[in-house]
Amino acid sequence: MDIVLFPDPRLRAKNAPVEVFDQELADLSRAMFEVMYRTSGVGLAAPQVGVNRRLLVYNPEGEPTQPEGEAVLCNPKILWKAKEQESEEEGCLSFPEVNAKVLRPLAVSIEAQDLGGKTFTLNLDGWESRIFLHEFDHLDGILFIDRFSPSDKSRVRPILRDLEADFKQTLADS
Ligand code: CO
Numbered sequence: 001m002d003i004v005l006f007p008d009p010r011l012r013a014k015n016a017p018v019e020v021f022d023q024e025l026a027d028l029s030r031a032m033f034e035v036m037y038r039t040s041g042v043g044l045a046a047p048q049v050g051v052n053r054r055l056l057v058y059n060p061e062g063e064p065t066q067p068e069g070e071a072v073l074c075n076p077k078i079l080w081k082a083k084e085q086e087s088e089e090e091g092c093l094s095f096p097e098v099n100a101k102v103l104r105p106l107a108v109s110i111e112a113q114d115l116g117g118k119t120f121t122l123n124l125d126g127w128e129s130r131i132f133l134h135e136f137d138h139l140d141g142i143l144f145i146d147r148f149s150p151s152d153k154s155r156v157r158p159i160l161r162d163l164e165a166d167f168k169q170t171l172a173d174s
Helices: 023-038 126-139 150-173
Strands: 043-045 055-058 071-081 085-090 100-105 107-113 119-125
Touching: 023 043, 023 055, 043 126, 055 126, 071 126, 085 126, 100 126, 100 150, 107 126, 119 126
Parallel strands: none
Antiparallel strands: 043 055, 055 071, 071 107, 085 100, 107 119
């Protein structure tokens, strides 16, 4: 399993709800954690591994030795967002070398289903809320570059051009 890089169209494609809660889904989420840890990430959405389904995983600890931080969310919904927002630096596994500040709500209440299809709610704040909101955006085909300030958009444009050139080359080679 590999990370899908910008500008692969699967990052912008529509993501279907998870409807079957079976072993395949559990295996997929486990494989996503493995790729996430291998690439030093703290969160990963299914479209980033080329699976256009509404599934995301994260672990704010970013360490397989701390599995108590792991969360698997199927079909997440935002029930409430804090009005207060904060701007913090983010990266994304689909955008190597790209980092910039992104403005996001400080806290959220969410509802999601677990790997058995059971619905649960969570109140998130701080770093965990930010990770969730970044990954949740992926499920709607929204990428963090969409939320960059105009000056950061200009700053990262050369890196995005390089990623676009690499993607074209990969297509030409395949
Ligand atoms: Co991302």
